């Protein structure tokens with residue numbers, strides 16, 4: 001597996017080192033990976049989870065901790081996604097010499113039947129995806145689930161929760177799933193989305209989408225908040241760093257509140 005060994009320009013080397021550092025800091029600081037872990041990497045085929053898969057394999061080769069990485073894709077059943085998943089399988093076999101686990105499902109039919117008015121299809125889909133992954137993980141003794149959420153996701157979720165729900169919430173770096181022997185980890189939580197774009201541009205992963213008809217709607221709350229952050233950064237480029245610092249304080253507040261209530265997390269995306 002020589003994916004990181006391809007010839008890189010000095011600028012590209014900088015991109016790689018910087019992302020290895022933000023990944024390594026998150027994994028170390030939040031104690032995400034331990035000896036003997038079996039880590040499922042939830043691969044959507046987007047740039048974030050592709051980047052995460054490569055960083056996990058790179059980390060596996062560089063540290064003395066022994067752990068497994070098992071890439072898994074939920075083939076949701078949206079028209080055309082099955083052909084995209086074939087591209088993921090091919091790359092993983094040819095380039096990484098690994099096997100992709102594919103869980104086939106029929107989300108469009110279930111969404112059509114059960115969607116409750118007022119809730120977005122996206123959160124419903126994310127919950128079903130999580131359910132499918134937890135079922136497979138439990139049946140196969142896999143104790144960690146790595147998701148590709150990154151720093152900008154955490155920032156946007158924090159601002160969305162404040163503005164639309166009036167609560168302190170965001171995706172946290174590590175959390176035990178409610179009632180399940182699975183711990184969710186987010187090793188990219190200190191890495192900005194632009195870093196993933198730069199990393200993907202160097203290694204040219206076969207990026208695919210899930211072909212869902214709801215994606216990219218500019219009226220979505222996340223799209224609204226993304227634009228707000230962009231506007232703030234145009235006025236003061238230090239804003240993004242400050243917001244991530246706030247998120248890091250919030251991770252502790254959220255964990256302390258949960259511990260005080262004796263709760264395990266219901267880790268909604």
Ligand SMILES: Nc1ncnc2c1ncn2[C@@H]1O[C@H](COP(=O)(O)OP(=O)(O)OP(=O)(O)O)[C@@H](O)[C@H]1O
Pocket residue numbers: 041042043044045046047048049050072073074075076129146147148149210
């Ligand atoms: N179909 C899927 N199968 C497996 N894991 C998935 C799937 N879709 C999403 N995920 C996981 O959930 C995370 C968050 O999903 P989301 O749809 O918000 O992705 P995203 O921000 O577009 O990231 P990516 O670039 O990885 O697609 C992904 O990074 C990935 O780890």
